[in-house]
Structures are given as C-alpha cells and as structure tokens.
Amino acid sequence: MTEQNGRRPSWRERLRPAEVLGLAAVLSIFVGIGVLMSTRNWLLALEFLGAAFVVAVVVLATLLLAISKPEPPDDDTSGSSGH
Numbered sequence: 001m002t003e004q005n006g007r008r009p010s011w012r013e014r015l016r017p018a019e020v021l022g023l024a025a026v027l028s029i030f031v032g033i034g035v036l037m038s039t040r041n042w043l044l045a046l047e048f049l050g051a052a053f054v055v056a057v058v059v060l061a062t063l064l065l066a067i068s069k070p071e072p073p074d075d076d077t078s079g080s081s082g083h
Contacts, residue, residue, distance in 0.1 A: 031052035
C-alpha cells in the first residue's frame with residue numbers, strides 16, 4: 001500500500017472514497033424518501049434512489065478531483081521529451 005514515492009497514505013487519504021460513497025448514499029436516501037412520500041410508489045422511489053446515488057457519486061468525485069492539490073511533475077518527465 002505504498003505510493004510511488006515510498007510513503008504510506010494517511011487515514012484521511014484512505015477513507016476519502018468511503019466518505020464520497022457515504023455522502024452519496026445519504027443524498028440518495030433523502031431523494032428516495034422524498035419520492036416515496038410524494039408518490040407512494042416503491043418502485044419509482046427505488047429507481048430515483050439508484051439514479052440519485054450514481055449522479056451523487058459522479059458529481060462528488062468530480063468536485064473532489066477539482067479541489068485536490070496537483071502533484072508536482074516528476075524529474076524524468078519534465079523538460080524535453082526527446083521527440
């Protein structure tokens with residue numbers, strides 16, 4: 001579980017995917033309950049719950065990538081590429 005630079009990822013870095021999935025699950029349950037309360041249709045509520053989960057995971061992962069710190073370039077890839 002070591003990265004390329006030889007350091008182990010911290011607990012926060014390891015739990016970040018679980019945080020995204022947990023938050024997406026909470027948001028999708030909220031949507032599913034809202035649809036269930038308004039329509040009283042279990043199948044429709046389940047479909048909206050699944051769709052909301054997928055959308056929430058994609059949006060949260062995209063936002064997480066957008067705010068993460070960029071890694072510095074490696075020494076062997078910087079400079080001229082030899083073309």
